[in-house]
Amino acid sequence: RGGSMAPGFRRPPAATALTLLLSIGVSAPVLLRGPAAARSAASLRAAALHVGEVHRLLTYIFLYEDLPSLACGAVVIWYFAGSFEKNVGTVKHCFLTSTFAILAALLYLLLEAFVSRLSEVEDAKGFLPVAFATLGVSTTRSRMKRSLVFGVRVPVVLVPWFLLCLAWFVPSSSLLSNLCGLLTGAVYGLGYCSCLDFSEPVASKLDQMLPFSLLRRIPGLRYIPGSSTERRAFESCKLIPTPGTYPTQSYHCSSPPALPASQ
Secondary structure: OHHHHHHHHHOOEHHHHHHHHHHHHHHHHHHHHOOHHHHHHOOEOHHHHHOOOOOHHHHHHHOOOOHHHHHHHHHHHHHHHHHHHHHHOHHHHHHHHHHHHHHHHHHHHHHHHHHOOOOOOOOEOOOHHHHHHHHHHHHHHOOOOEEEEOOEEEEHHHHHHHHHHHHHHOOOOOHHHHHHHHHHHHHHHOOOOHHHOOOHHHHHHHHOOOOHHHHOOOOOOEOOOOOHHHHHHHHHOOOOOOOOOOOOOOOOOOOOOOOOOOO
16 A cells, blocks of 8 residues: 555646646657748747737747757756645646746747847747746745745845846746746735636635546546645645554663662
């Protein structure tokens, strides 16, 4: 019993694994045909939206042009998306991932029109804008004042900006789109987008509806419930061994020496 339950705690979160699979599926044709196919596939471009290709507002987060950027994107998805899904649940993770992607894309298109006049702007692609959005939510709502970064304690509010500078060196990364993602997450974290939130009872109901009811049945994946009570119960549950499962050791306690009769 212990051997069958222990691996369940190591299963990847369902939505995070699905995001990674979608990234591989969308990027595979681009990797085979070359970077030129990216502009005609799913990258975020204003010209494509003008002809009605609105799906690019979401599909760009799954697109990578080469293997190094795909490898970096996989690490980012596994770390940031996985942590965020464990904190908010699978349903809310899917909803907020789509919301952050679309809002960051709209802000990117708005700013691109002005920034492109000064310098060349990299096309928005990859999961990094959404990762910075989740980071913006976490830092704005964090109760900690300082965080440890590479052995140095820095204010929590400066951590996203420090990582934004590091993301500049990520292959095929757009600084403008990452900045838009960070601003989107910060605005949401400060409570200015409360209309996008839904309660935990609603999330619990969505857990039982399609497509989430199918997602939670996929073997090998871990579905995170929408209720915080269920998440805490799942995380804190302990494995109670059945009697006789583990070896026990008996200790012999010697009887105290007999006291003298006179005493």
